[in-house]
Amino acid sequence: MTAVDAPAVPGGTAAVSPRVPRGRDGLVAAAVLVVLAAAPLFLAPFATTTLARILVFALFAVSLDLLVGVTGLPSLGHAAYFGSGAYAAGWVSINVTAEAPVPLLVGAAVGAVAAALTGWITVRTGGVFFLMLTLAIGETVQQVANTWESVTGGANGLTGVPAVRAGGAPLANAGFVYWYVLAVFVLGFVLVWLVARSPFGAALRGIRDNEPRMRAIGYPTALYKYGVFVIAGGVAGVAGSLLVAQQRLVTPADLGFLTASLALLAVIIGGAGSLWGACLGAALVILIRDALGPGLGGHGTLLLGIVFVLVVYLLPRGAAGLRLRRRSPS
């Protein structure tokens, strides 16, 4: 319920996870969950759809945060795995079955496999090299999506994806689709949260803060980075399968540079390393793009850029860092 960890103090060691009282934590989590679950009952369809889009993007951002915030690997190509999962889930829904959880599992598997195939190149590097390599991979995957028309539908996108079916019946309206998205989002979030809290996650934070030291004390850091890259790819693939369930369409734009950089913005705005923050950031990005942008003559990106610049200056740890800054200036 809280930030998974505190960001590292500059030049220092991995900070200890701030612990907060369990009870209050769980209470707030339950409250948020209840509000989210009840939303379709009192929101109009378009609002529900918007909220579903936010949840999809939030899970995608959370998977990216596992790389950026927890492991310190800034990726500008994470949309490649999000999109691969979306295409795979869409393809399976059209050609095999749309019965849950098949598209979901296929999306996860393809996202993870795509990450496994490309990850061995990327995790050998770090920092800005990692940023640029992932960018190059993202661009290449987008080109594949654009040109492999027999499978992806090319620039026209993969269309005609049937509604997800649960127990043999299609999820016909915005509310049911939303609940499906919410349920999977919660599962995905908990999975990432558990990974980040596990000893494996602690080792990842160690790598983020001082990789040579981790290597020196015997951790196979490259293997750890590879592992988290594949996990993040798999969760992004799950988010991709939600994207298809929600918008019933995948296009090359979904795995492009803009999608990837918006996800990175979401993670940073929320505060790298804080999974809740990533969700907040995702909500802000989607609201600005879809709800405010059209009212600004299409200049939502301008507002997003300004918000982003301000966050980098004023909230060094993103939205989630606010509380930390009050007590422990560093």
Place this chain on the structure above:
Amino acid sequence: MLVSVLNGFAIGFLLFILAVGLSIVFGMMDVLNLAHGALFLGGAYLGATFAGSWGGFLAALGLAAVGGLAAGALLSLMTEPLRRRSHLDQALLTLGVAFVVAELLIIAFGDDPLSVSAPPALDGSVSVLGATYPAYRLVLIGVGAVLALAVYLVVERTRVGALVRATVADREMVATLGIDNRLVKAAVFAVGSLLAATAGVLGGPIYGARPGLDATVLILALVVVVIGGLGSVRGALVGALVIGQVDTLGRVLLPELASFVLFAALALVLVLRPRGLFGSPASVSTR
């Protein structure tokens, strides 16, 4: 075929002018300037607005130079409060700036793609190696080569250049000599931005000016510096010339794979030499 090689040089020198600032700023201060493409686009729009006569073209160059200097100094100033934070924060700040600048350019110049005319007399074509070739691109090769040589000599052979190289290698050491490396950084940032904006004007007659061009050239520039190795002028030059050829000759030889040759080349170099062709361990440590 030979024309394609020639054209590869035109594109290559243009890419060098674009990318060298990006490379040195990163090498010196570990700041990856993701707003670099927006500076290029700003220059291209200046070209689209003023070019058409020699006076207009030179005015656009002048404005781009001044604007680039100012923008670079401003960017340097903007990243200054973040100097104690991670390099990622600084790169991300420039990503936000890139978004803002790109939108401001759309507001100022509209959504329509614009073309940029070459100056009179260079607008036509000449016969080279038995093929028709745009005169402007020939001149661009010459201008680009001269600029590249000038940058190379300044960095590698002058006292100022020595200071820059020393700052790349060990900025604390330079600081202990009583030199304010914030000034060095601001100067390099400004000159690098000047070159990027100038490249926008010079590249205008080839690339035009349109929304989205900033991202396209930013990615090209990143590929160039990654292939060449960050922080190295020689690397940026070789990287730019290699990508120039890949982008022209590569597409002639492998038309079926035209969409992929650029990133295939990048992947190949990085698999073989993860730090780029001229990347030195000193300038690129694992961060």
Place this chain on the structure above:
Amino acid sequence: MAVHPTFDRRRFLGLLGAASALPVVAACGSSIGGSTGAPATGGGGGTVKVGLVVPQSGVYAALGTDMQRGWELWLADNGQRFGDYTVETVIADEGETPQTGVPAVQKVLQNGGVDVVVGLVNSATALGVRDLLTESKKLLVVTNAGAEAVTSTSRTPYIWRTSFTNGQVAAAMGTHLAQSGFSEGVYAIAPDYAAGTEVITAFTKAFESGGGRVVGSAKTPFGTTSDYQPFLTGIQSSGARAAFCFYSGAEAINFVKQYAQFGLASTIPLYGSGFLTEGNVLPQQGDAALGVQTTLHYTDQLDNPANKAFVQAYTAKYGEAPSCFSVQTWDAANVLDRALASATGLDGDSLATALGTVGAINDSPRGAWTFENQTPRQNIYLRRVDNSGGALVNAVVQDLGPQSQPAA
């Protein structure tokens, strides 16, 4: 380390609060009913509510402006009415990709409560909203997106089109070139994406069935290619007698200029789909475009009374000449007016039935056309870029006669 545990949560909840205050999310109701449609704010009372979804931002913004003008001009000339109905237009920004286009359509349908959706430049968006419209049983009139699938493999009674299909325009050129002494060899080049493939396929099929031979073809990386020199070399060395291409926007400007700069224009005449020289790319291409010949279903130079009146009114109102995009959307209003004269209701089924009976549209600026499989069967014109009194125009060379959407 003591921390304040509620700060980010409060922010999170605050954000949710802020979200619900946004106009977009403000409408109350439930998403769990049987119908996904919004409450019928439009519909009865003699008002028809139309969602005009056109790009107001991104690379297609200029097209969106032309489309909106075409729509508004028709309404202004006809008292803002379709027959007995007063027209209320809700405009939404399609943006550049389906990522923005699909939510925009969703928004006008679910939040704006519109009866009819008009617009859409991007084919991916038009295909992507298919299920949305089918399930909410609302009518969509596509006024640009040219993908074949919209009215072939993905056809639904709820989506009609007043523009063109990519193949329709290209096939006419294929047939023409085969009959014009170029049958020995033409080179075909287009961007490497779905529309490019459709154009090359339809062109090649028509050209070859007319006895022509395609001596080479290339697909250029889509959206990122600015320098065409490597591909121009390929055209030169192919021995082609003519080149056929499909580009629009910035790519059209760069391709046409470089085609001239590298000396191809004087030796290998350039032909293309009409978007190559349509609208505001033409002045940017300048003299490099002179002599380029294209096929399209419209040019503002058409010599018929309906077009003369249209061009005059349009130019007087907006200060620039109309494009095919203006006419396509003007015609959408035109056919909706006819449909509403006989429609029994504003639901998609009634409107679709009514559109099926409108017959020949004989007062369109593009010349008379009819719906065939929900997309126009219309005359395609061969046009050449000429200098007319200091301005570049697409002059009519020949009327290639009525053309259908090519068979798949």
